[in-house]
Amino acid sequence: MQSLINHLNQLQELLLIRDEHRTTGDGRHMDRLNDSIEQLTDMLPVEMKSLYLRLYKKDHIVMAPMHNGCCAICGMRMPISQVQAVRLCKQIQSCPSCARILFEESDAPKWIGDAPSRTEPRKSGISRFSAEILMVPNLKAHSAVEAIEKLAKVMEEQNFISASDKLVQSALEREAVLSTAMENGLAFPHVRGVEGGGLTLAMGVSKKGIPWDDAGKLVNIVFFITIPTAVSAFYLRLMSGLTETFLKEQNREAILEAKTSEELWKALLKATRYSIK
Ligand SMILES: [Zn+2]
The missing domain is CATH 1.10.287.1490 (Helix Hairpins)
Incomplete structure (x- = not known):
């Protein structure tokens, strides 16, 4: 069975x-x-x-x-x-x-973050899924594997998601079916079935570019995303919002220029303020 x-x-x-x-x-x-x-x-x-x-x-x-x-x-x-x-x-x-x-998959990675506080004002836009502490400017990686490993580790260290090893494995299995690298130097590695909380996004940026797949695509901006199964349809909307945002060169430039997590987070908030609701 x-x-x-x-x-x-x-x-x-x-x-x-x-x-x-x-x-x-x-x-x-x-x-x-x-x-x-x-x-x-x-x-x-x-x-x-x-x-x-x-x-x-x-x-x-x-x-x-x-x-x-x-x-x-x-x-x-x-x-x-x-x-x-x-x-x-x-x-x-x-x-x-x-x-x-x-x-039931008992060893699947899970959300381990805090439940949203009732006293805090409701978040909007991209800050519903991400945070400054999940931003990695100057991501040092020579392959998709290394990039995914680093971003999964950040998610675990910042207490968002458990079992980063399993997370990496699942993300790589997903990449093996079909590379998530797109035009314009973007990639969307992701793992579905991470239950217990919300969709979570970590972002890594490499100015030099990371050789991503057999097709030889160079990736500058990596969105690593964990998705609770129930919001799979919403994930599609988020992904198309991000793709649309970063079709614009000025938005990509602003992201590539950021030197600290704070600057990167500000640039992401600014670029997505109309496209991600
Ligand atoms: Zn049911």
Whole structure:
């Protein structure tokens, strides 16, 4: 059963990567993604396949991580017996409220930050997902691996996300399916399924450029993002907002000029003040 859950999660990830590629990619890899999706779908047992397709028609998130005994997508608290059944993983368990397929990954990286304080004013724009302490000007890295390792470490050291090793591994698995490097020297390495808090963004900048992938793309601005599964659709909007912002050369220049975390954070706030709500 665990291998079936892994298979379903792999399929879900590919479908979400296809959505990303559709939103912000150049469409060049669509055929390859479609082929892999078709293959993985056809390998499912017949009944599972029809269940999957039925759920996918309703929403692109079919797989629901269980977090603290709740469905991480709709928030429904499971009865104890079902929590145990999901852990035992002997049969497919569906969320009693949203019908998605439940699974638990106990060693997945998790949000470890503070809950938002009730007395603080509500944050807006990019500061809902990031902070000055997650800004890394002068990111010293010679490859995507090194860049991702450094930014994941920052997230862990600043008490946002646990298990940076696992985080790096997941981000690299994602890169292996389809590089997140884009035109204009941007890259969006990310990890979905980091539950327990909000979407989190760390940013690293290299003036010289980091050789990113086999295609030889040089990346200057790295957005490393962890995403709770439930906000996968919002992530697409954030990514397209950032892409749009940094299509403008003046915005890229302002980011590349920043010498300290404080300057970088100010430049990011300024550049995104209209594009990220
Ligand atoms: Zn649910």
